[in-house]
Amino acid sequence: MDPWDQAHGAASAEGPVARIMYASQAAIRHSVYQEMERIRASAVKHNEPAGIATALLHQSGWFVQWKEGPAPALQKIMDRVAGDVRHFDLRVVHRSRGPRLLSGPWSMAIVQCGETPADMEMRVQQLKHQVDEGLQFSPAAVWRRLSTPMKHPGATRQQDPDAFQRVLVCGASGMGSFDLVAWLGEEHQVDVVHRRFAGAVERDVGTDYVDFEQEGRVWRVIAMARHGLHLPLTRAFIPDYSHFVLLLSIDQERNEQLLQRVLRAYEFLPHPPALIGVVSRPEMHALPAALARRHGIPYLRALADSRDPQASWAEVQPLLMHWQQAANSSLMSGTGGMRIGQ
Ligand SMILES: Cc1cc2nc3c(=O)[nH]c(=O)nc-3n(C[C@H](O)[C@H](O)[C@H](O)COP(=O)(O)O)c2cc1C
Structure with missing residues (x-):
């Protein structure tokens, strides 16, 4: 069993964790891939020792990040990330507490599709509106609704x-x-x-x-x-x-x-x-x-x-x-x- 699994896996003694997801507009001047690699290096350095797992998406000029871990450590990393000039207009679209759903410290996805930032913004707005109204979606559903929305009219x-x-x-x-x-x-x-x-x-x-x-x-x-x-x-x-x-x-x-x-x-x-x-x-x-x-x-x-x-x-x-x-x-x-x- 790897050390992460030992400390945080479903068989570990760890209790429920805090989960947060946000969407933010990317302000990246160079290659997205290189920037994501830099973010990964920071995340591996800071998140893993603090027991924070994260999944980061870049799509149509937006970031979406899903983070889980002990609440105080999560808040500390969120405070640092929120001040990063590589993104702005950060909107929290999910908060919950429960078992870990991400089974490892880091995942990322860079999605290239024909959409504009405005298409993504519309989805973020719709979701945020429903969340503000009191509807709670699972983290996987939030990710899916932002990254791979079902567009079939049915x-x-x-x-x-x-x-x-x-x-x-x-x-x-x-x-x-x-x-x-x-x-x-x-x-x-x-x-x-x-x-x-x-x-x-x-x-x-x-x-x-x-x-x-x-x-x-x-x-x-x-x-x-x-x-x-x-x-x-x-x-x-x-x-x-x-x-x-x-x-x-x-x-x-x-x-x-x-x-x-x-x-x-x-x-x-x-x-x-x-x-x-x-x-x-x-x-x-x-x-x-x-x-x-x-x-x-x-x-x-x-x-x-x-x-x-x-x-x-x-x-x-x-x-x-x-x-x-x-x-x-x-x-x-x-x-x-x-x-x-x-
Ligand atoms: C969208 C986005 C997500 C980020 N996620 C993390 C993260 O999960 N963990 C982390 O330590 N830094 C993350 N960063 C980077 C931090 O804002 C910050 O630059 C970094 O933690 C600084 O640490 P370092 O200089 O020691 O690498 C993220 C940055 C951006 C733009």
Whole structure:
């Protein structure tokens, strides 16, 4: 176990921590990447010893930062960060107390997309308005609403625009999960969104997602690279998926490797999403099903060639329909939050 896990992991004796998120406008004159690297160096130096974990996003001229840790240390670092001339117009969009959701000291994402700072500002304003009205969103929902908002008209009709079904897909080998997302994009004539992010020392992780409506339901299907599963930011979002689809291979060793990664990422989650294994022969379910059962995780069986997106989706989609929309709402009800003032 690494020292961070020992001191702050879910198995440690540490109690609840303070959590804060803010958005601020970036004032960076040089390369964003270089500046983020400088911020990372400061954060690793100051945050880690103080038990502060953070995830930092740069997107469309804005920073979004999620921080967790002991309240006094968090306040001290926030005071220093607030005075930094590399950003201004800092707006706090989340405050709560509870278990740690970030499983490591540092994550970052630099998102390049066609949006303007004004697009981002509008989302910050909308969110801040709802927060000021007393609505409390989980940190993952705040991040999602600012960085990867659901724009599908079907979802914006709902009272909580974040209450759509999210499904994670990962392949045991090859790029099958990305092929599935690309196929869904073509099938529903919608754009695929590409994102990259990074942990403390690892190479970047790519992820693609697509939003669409099918069977009267709004979906987001997200493809994730295998080596991204253990990143703190990835893990923080896992409880928000209804299911995790595993496109398995004919090579059982690779399947086992993927299952082990998934089980590590699931460690200590109170409500891990059900797994759906996709294999071409029924007997190939035996190994992943046994591993999942041993860890108390539901495992659903789909029979299709996992390299064929159309055939895989035809088998997986009916299994995904057994899902209660309310269970995945971003409003912090079941997860320890509430409507403030109630
Ligand atoms: C958006 C943003 C986020 C930052 N986050 C942190 C942080 O989490 N921890 C930290 O020590 N410094 C952070 N900084 C940098 C601090 O403002 C400050 O420059 C730094 O802590 C100074 O310490 P140093 O000179 O010892 O590196 C951040 C700066 C910006 C612009």
